[in-house]
Amino acid sequence: MTSARESAQRAAREQVVTRLTRAGLAPEQLADIEREILWWTWSRVQAVQNRSLLLHGQGIAWGSTGYAQLVDVDVPRPGPGRVTVQTDASVVSPGTERAQYLRLPNTAVGLLGRPGYSAAGVIVSIGRGVEDLSVGDRVAVAGVPHASLAVAPSSAAFRIPNGISGPEAAMVQLGVIAAQGVVHGRIADGSRFAVVGGGLVGALALRIGIAQGGVGVAVVARSREKESAALAGGAQSFVTSEDGAAAIAADVVIESTGDPEGVLTAIRAAAPGGRIVLLGSPRGVTSHVPIDLLRERRLTLVGAHVDTLDQASSRTGRDERRTRGEHFLELVAQRRVRVDDLAGPAIDPRDAGPFYRRLTSDRSLVGAHFDWTLLPDNQRCRRGHLLRIPNILAKGVDARDRPLRPRPGLAKRLAIGDPFEGAQGRVRFGILGCGDIATANSGAIGLAPNAEVIACYDPVRRLAESLARPHGAAVTDSAEALCARQDVDAVVICAPHHLHAPLATIAIEAGRHVVVEKPLTNDWSSAVDLVRAAASAGVVLSVCFPQRFEPATTVAKHLVQRGLLGDFEGAAVSLYLDKTPAYWIGGFSGRSPSDWRSSRAKAGGGVLIMNLSHHIDLVRHLAGVDVENITAVTDATADGDAIESEVIAGLTFANGAVGSIVGGSSVRGVTGAELRLWGTDGHVALEPKPRVYPLGRMDGLRPGRWQSFGALPIYSARSVFFTRFSTAVTTGQPVDVTADDGLAVQAVMEATYRSANSGRRVSVTDLLEAAR
Amino acid sequence: MTPSLRRSVGDVLETIGTWPTDTVAFVDAEWLAGTPLDAAVLVLLVNGSELTFGERRFAATSAASPEVLALAALLEVADDAVQLALTSSPGPVTVTGRGIIAELVRRRLPTASPEPSPAVIVDTTGDAETIAQAASDLADGGTLIVAGELAGRALPMNLYTDVHRRGLLVTGAQSLLGSFPSAAAQSAAADMLPGVAPRYLESGRSLPADGWRWSRFAPSAP
Numbered sequence: 004m005t006s007a008r009e010s011a012q013r014a015a016r017e018q019v020v021t022r023l024t025r026a027g028l029a030p031e032q033l034a035d036i037e038r039e040i041l042w043w044t045w046s047r048v049q050a051v052q053n054r055s056l057l058l059h060g061q062g063i064a065w066g067s068t069g070y071a072q073l074v075d076v077d078v079p080r081p082g083p084g085r086v087t088v089q090t091d092a093s094v095v096s097p098g099t100e101r102a103q104y105l106r107l108p109n110t111a112v113g114l115l116g117r118p119g120y121s122a123a124g125v126i127v128s129i130g131r132g133v134e135d136l137s138v139g140d141r142v143a144v145a146g147v148p149h150a151s152l153a154v155a156p157s158s159a160a161f162r163i164p165n166g167i168s169g170p171e172a173a174m175v176q177l178g179v180i181a182a183q184g185v186v187h188g189r190i191a192d193g194s195r196f197a198v199v200g201g202g203l204v205g206a207l208a209l210r211i212g213i214a215q216g217g218v219g220v221a222v223v224a225r226s227r228e229k230e231s232a233a234l235a236g237g238a239q240s241f242v243t244s245e246d247g248a249a250a251i252a253a254d255v256v257i258e259s260t261g262d263p264e265g266v267l268t269a270i271r272a273a274a275p276g277g278r279i280v281l282l283g284s285p286r287g288v289t290s291h292v293p294i295d296l297l298r299e300r301r302l303t304l305v306g307a308h309v310d311t312l313d314q315a316s317s318r319t320g321r322d323e324r325r326t327r328g329e330h331f332l333e334l335v336a337q338r339r340v341r342v343d344d345l346a347g348p349a350i351d352p353r354d355a356g357p358f359y360r361r362l363t364s365d366r367s368l369v370g371a372h373f374d375w376t377l378l379p380d381n382q383r384c385r386r387g388h389l390l391r392i393p394n395i396l397a398k399g400v401d402a403r404d405r406p407l408r409p410r411p412g413l414a415k416r417l418a419i420g421d422p423f424e425g426a427q428g429r430v431r432f433g434i435l436g437c438g439d440i441a442t443a444n445s446g447a448i449g450l451a452p453n454a455e456v457i458a459c460y461d462p463v464r465r466l467a468e469s470l471a472r473p474h475g476a477a478v479t480d481s482a483e484a485l486c487a488r489q490d491v492d493a494v495v496i497c498a499p500h501h502l503h504a505p506l507a508t509i510a511i512e513a514g515r516h517v518v519v520e521k522p523l524t525n526d527w528s529s530a531v532d533l534v535r536a537a538a539s540a541g542v543v544l545s546v547c548f549p550q551r552f553e554p555a556t557t558v559a560k561h562l563v564q565r566g567l568l569g570d571f572e573g574a575a576v577s578l579y580l581d582k583t584p585a586y587w588i589g590g591f592s593g594r595s596p597s598d599w600r601s602s603r604a605k606a607g608g609g610v611l612i613m614n615l616s617h618h619i620d621l622v623r624h625l626a627g628v629d630v631e632n633i634t635a636v637t638d639a640t641a642d643g644d645a646i647e648s649e650v651i652a653g654l655t656f657a658n659g660a661v662g663s664i665v666g667g668s669s670v671r672g673v674t675g676a677e678l679r680l681w682g683t684d685g686h687v688a689l690e691p692k693p694r695v696y697p698l699g700r701m702d703g704l705r706p707g708r709w710q711s712f713g714a715l716p717i718y719s720a721r722s723v724f725f726t727r728f729s730t731a732v733t734t735g736q737p738v739d740v741t742a743d744d745g746l747a748v749q750a751v752m753e754a755t756y757r758s759a760n761s762g763r764r765v766s767v768t769d770l771l772e773a774a775r
Numbered sequence: 776m777t778p779s780l781r782r783s784v785g786d787v788l789e790t791i792g793t794w795p796t797d798t799v800a801f802v803d804a805e806w807l808a809g810t811p812l813d814a815a816v817l818v819l820l821v822n823g824s825e826l827t828f829g830e831r832r833f834a835a836t837s838a839a840s841p842e843v844l845a846l847a848a849l850l851e852v853a854d855d856a857v858q859l860a861l862t863s864s865p866g867p868v869t870v871t872g873r874g875i876i877a878e879l880v881r882r883r884l885p886t887a888s889p890e891p892s893p894a895v896i897v898d899t900t901g902d903a904e905t906i907a908q909a910a911s912d913l914a915d916g917g918t919l920i921v922a923g924e925l926a927g928r929a930l931p932m933n934l935y936t937d938v939h940r941r942g943l944l945v946t947g948a949q950s951l952l953g954s955f956p957s958a959a960a961q962s963a964a965a966d967m968l969p970g971v972a973p974r975y976l977e978s979g980r981s982l983p984a985d986g987w988r989w990s991r992f993a994p995s996a997p
Contacts, residue, residue: 109935266934281939292930294906294921298947304938311942314916 035066036393039074042117043393046077050389055080057387058087058127061378062150063355065104065118070698071359072706073352075394077387078152081130086160088142089384090124091169093149094346095371096177097362098202098261099284104359107286119148121176123169124375126160127384133157143172145179145328149352151375151383161328164336170346170372171335174207178331178340179324180309181207184282185215186327187307188255192216197253198238199269200283201229203370205259206236206345208282211331212257213237214339221251223268228367235344248272255280263287266304276301284308347371352378356698356706357569357684422552422716422723426453428733432725433491433515435482435506436498437461437470438595440520444495444547445470447721454729460485466595482506486513493518493732495547499599500525500606504533507544511536516543516732518725522616523745525607527753531774534742545728545738546745548620552723554715555693556621562687562704563625567697569684571626574654574662576618577677579670580610602644609639609646610668612752618678619664619748620740621689625680628656630751630767635664637759652755657768664755747771777827779815780992782807786982790994791815798822800992801845801973803874805900805923807982807990817926818992819845819952826952833955839965842973842991846875846964847956849989853879854960856897856922856948860884863918863944866894871905875989876922878971893917897948901925910937910945917941922948 020033050057062076081087100118103110112118123143126136135157136142142160147153163172181204190196194217198205201224209219213236221240222233230241242248245268252274258265261283269279270293279302297304315323334340347370350358355373362368375383432448434441437459448454456474460482461467467478479485486494486509493516496506504524510517517537523546524530537544550556589596599605606613623629635652639645648669654662660682679688686696694711697704704710724739731738747767754765778792780800800818810816820827821841825834826848837844853876860868861884870880877899892914898906901923910919910932932938938945956964974987978994 109933263934281934284939285934288931288933290929290931292932292934294925294930294947295927295950297945298921298950299953301949302946304945306934306939306942306944308940308942310940311916314942 038064038066039393043077043391046079046387047389049082050079053079053082053130055082057389058152059385059387059391060089060150060152061352061382062148062152063118063352063373065112065359071104071118071355072708073355075391076150076152077391078150078154080128081133081154083131084133084157085130085154086126086133086136086142086144086157087128088122088124088144088147088153088155088160089127090122090144090147090151090153090375092124092173092346092349092372092374092376093119093122093147094170094173094177095149095350095362095373096120096203097368097371098200098204100359101362102261102284102286105363108288109284109286117148117150119150121145121173122147122149122153123163123172123175124153127152129157136160136162141169141172143175143328143332145176145324149355149373151352151378158322158325161325161332164332167332167335168343168346170349170374171342172332173372174342174345174370175328175331176309177204177207178211178335178342179312179327180204181282182211182327182331183307183309183312184208184257184259184280185212185217187282187305188212188257188278188280190215190217190255193218194255195220195253195274196255196257197221197223197251197272198233199223199248199256199258199265199272200260200262201233201241201369202259202283203345204282205257206232206369207340207342208257208259209233209238210236210340210342211334214334217255220253221272223248223251223272226366229369232344232369236341245271253277257282259283261286263289267293270296270300270302273300273302278302279304281306345370349374349377351700353700353706360683360698422557422718423452423726425730426451426726427730428453430454430492430516430729430732431457431490432518433458433460433479433485433488433494434470435460435485435494435496435510436502437463437466438497438597439590439592441466441470441495441497442592442594443721444497444520444725445474447549447719448495448725449474450719450722451726451729453733454725458485458488458491463595482509483513486510486515491515493543493728496520499597500612501599501604504529507533508536511540511542511544514540514542516545518545518547518728519745520547521620521745521748522546522607522612522752523742523749525605525612527749527770530746530749534746534774537742543728543732543738544742544745545740546620546742546748547721547724548617548624548740548744548748549721549724550617550621551624551739552720552727554718554720555689555712556625556720558712558715559687559689559693559695560625562685562695562697562702563627563680565701566699567685567687567695567701568626568680568682569698571628571656571658571660571680571682573660573682574622574626574656574680575677576615576622576663577665578610578615578618578667579673579675580614580668581671581674582668601646603639603646604644606646608752608756609637609648609650610666611637611647611650611664611755614668615650615664615666616748616752618676619751620744621678622662622680623744623747625687626656626660628658628660629747629771630654630662630754631657632764632766632768633751633754633758634764635755635758637756639759647759650755650759652758654751746774750774778820779818781813781815782810782982783813787979788816788976788982788992790978794994795822798993799841801841801849802990802992803849803876803924804988804990805872805874805877805902806926809900809902809924809926809928817924819848821845826955828952831950831952833952835955837961839961842968843961843964844956845973845991846968846971847960848952849876850879850964850967851953851956851960852876852922852948852951853883856880856899856920857883859920859946859948860895860897860918863920864894866914868895868897869893869909869912870897870899871909872899872923873985873988874899875971875973878988879967880922895920897922899923901928903928903930906930907932907937910943913941913943915941916943918944918946920946920948924951
């Protein structure tokens with residue numbers, strides 16, 4: 004029956020949860036906040052009870068959503084009979100921690116979500132009544148979480164014998180666990196024993212068993228990934244098949260896999276009358292325990308969980324855990340049990356997120372340890388404050404519009420230097436088409452240190468004149484006349500889409516380099532012809548995708564190149580525009596009235612080709628992977644001249660990643676965009692606000708936190724585009740946006756329209772291959 | 776087809792398979808309890824001095840009656856369970872089941888009374904739920920001895936909670952009819968038989984109410 008107190012507590016909690024939920028926090032965040040507050044409160048209650056100060060460090064926490072990260076940890080200075088240790092290394096038990104991380108059955112990490120087994124370090128503080136240990140002693144500590152600071156009973160702290168490294172000593176708890184297999188198996192001189200499972204606990208059991216005089220006849224595993232560790236540990240054979248297991252006939256079989264069906268393999272590997280020790284914790288129900296076989300072969304099954312040592316202690320009256328721990332360290336010190344090769348790679352605790360994610364799929368890892376010495380000293384251990392505010396923000400889940408501010412100097416560390424640096428040459432541009440976008444492009448060229456506008460043409464002469472005037476440029480009577488000018492090095496096509504190909508062709512035939520305002524053309528076949536023509540003429544053809552050079556994009560690209568995403572897994576693009584009726588006859592400015600934007604024959608399409616082509620290019624640019632297939636729908640019918648107002652497309656990429664494009668140009672009341680890419684190790688969003696979420700530590704970013712890019716330099720990305728284009732054509736280097744890039748974006752748009760018209764999936768790859 | 780029995784609607788035992796002349800079947804009450812309606816019941820068949828239990832078949836020269844031979848075979852299982860129990864722990868032992876094997880184990884153990892957390896439980900039911908409950912009832916570090924017949928039934932177990940975590944030891948008494956019953960077992964069985972005689976049953980008659988531990992079945996009354 005629920006007590007009044009419990010009811011009141013539940014009601015109070017529901018009140019808090021309701022208020023926080025209304026404040027916009029996700030359920031996952033609530034659980035993490037709860038954990039943080041519990042830990043925060045516990046440490047302070049302990050500190051007050053002990054009348055002691057707090058120490059502040061870092062620890063690894065697993066959140067409710069399955070992420071791992073480094074969090075602030077306060078620990079009280081130790082109470083009576085306890086010690087506080089600044090850890091150098093904490094050992095990872097891959098099998099168990101993988102199971103715990105994956106929340107498999109029969110696993111628990113506790114309310115505080117603090118994984119870990121044991122560690123080694125130096126005592127920084129001792130409580131009253133601790134007589135056999137002193138501050139400064141190197142100790143191994145059993146039963147403590149992965150953290151830079153740990154508090155433990157002095158009975159769980161073992162002075163480290165000389166000659167043992169921190170990572171070796173940190174295995175003390177696993178050594179105690181593994182020794183359970185040896186003790187319960189009654190392994191002694193001459194005992195023929197086998198171990199099922201090649202993980203860390205199994206490897207330790209093998210080595211301890213051999214040190215006790217047993218004969219390690221075999222290790223049985225599912226694959227050969229851990230064979231070398233098994234053989235290095237003294238196993239006489241390594242078996243991967245069930246038939247092979249049946250031939251082992253060991254007196255004792257230690258089952259260490261944790262696989263609920265692993266006991267069946269152990270039973271096969273045992274000789275009649277043998278003893279099977281359950282050392283691994285089975286993660287689920289064994290569907291069919293073969294009791295008949297157990298009886299027929301006179302086998303005995305023994306549970307050997309480490310907690311059963313407490314039963315033993317109550318029987319013997321001595322601390323059996325301590326006895327086992329001391330014995331293990333003694334064996335290691337005497338080199339009767341070698342563990343240096345089992346300590347595995349040193350993991351930077353700041354990389355806990357990607358490490359645990361990797362652990363879920365990488366079964367080759369026998370051992371690993373967190374190296375806490377990699378953290379700056381002031382993060383590992385410093386004086387804590389009772390009044391420190393709990394850090395409850397942005398714990399692993401989408402913080403929406405509240406990313407953390409970046410650490411000072413992030414942009415500098417990310418090498419966002421002067422984007423105009425290194426400009427070479429001086430390229431003279433002619434502009435064909437002097438409407439809306441021409442003003443942006445001519446302005447950008449004017450700002451570029453190595454480019455200038457020298458000629459303009461538009462059928463509406465006043466537009467050409469107004470554009471040319473600020474640059475002191477000439478106005479020509481025709482496109483051909485502009486392209487024929489010997490002082491024109493390159494031409495920028497700023498005309499309606501259906502004129503891109505014909506105008507660019509005039510320029511190419513005149514031997515001019517060409518920049519086409521996006522898109523390349525208004526249809527697929529003319530785009531292919533244009534790219535071929537440029538290649539044939541030996542001129543540079545580029546498409547104006549200046550968003551690649553926005554400061555945030557530059558930072559994002561830098562981070563992605565450094566491995567932010569890990570394996571690219573997905574991208575999402577959405578663009579919502581509420582275009583007014585005036586737009587369709589005059590564009591955004593009304594500078595050049597025309598209805599070409601609402602004609603499919605002229606524009607080639609609607610919001611996809613007109614606006615989303617930028618985003619498609621950005622996704623390709625950032626991910627470095629091409630779109631392979633598209634399935635799409637639009638609101639436009641296949642016949643007729645109408646363009647689409649709405650488009651939704653599902654993408655698959657060449658590496659298996661998936662993506663989505665959602666666009667609308669008549670989304671009433673909204674103007675907004677989203678552009679995000681994510682992968683196995685991180686997430687980057689450019690819109691609506693640039694921010695990044697790394698699982699690992701890189702370039703000063705904080706793992707497991709959404710964070711913005713901070714104050715980035717302000718400059719014209721379009722001008723950077725023209726500067727870099729000019730440098731490239733001057734030096735003969737490839738331009739940033741090649742004709743093939745333009746064609747690839749065009750292929751995505753073409754495939755989208757074909758899919759929407761046919762109702763079928765369309766291969767972008769096939770389109771591009773046919774074009775080559 | 777090996778002769779056997781099945782329990783039909785109305786709690787009537789019927790023969791199935793070819794039933795050779797002079798063959799009698801012995802059934803532990805637990806074997807019947809664990810068998811669904813219309814399925815073949817486990818039987819220990821005795822024909823002269825030939826004993827058959829499932830795939831196991833042994834014959835030897837013996838003047839003992841079928842009842843003595845059957846009881847001797849059952850007694851060897853019970854004795855083995857008792858030996859295992861006595862060597863496992865000096866503490867109290869609980870025996871589950873109401874068949875003849877349970878009775879034989881109880882008779883041979885010094886203390887076989889129900890305890891809240893016994894150190895040893897001998898299960899003679901072969902029933903998954905009973906075994907799981909037995910594991911749950913055992914004291915931490917206790918021993919579970921399985922002496923019941925599972926007859927191919929699955930025994931799902933959460934080995935983590937039921938065995939590993941609590942440091943239990945699980946073992947089994949020797950299989951029924953691992954060999955022809957020894958002379959010593961036959962002699963002991965002959966002495967015990969008057970006190971534990973089987974209930975005689977025949978085809979087509981309804982099973983008696985509770986209270987019987989094992990039965991001797993023949994197609995016609997002896």
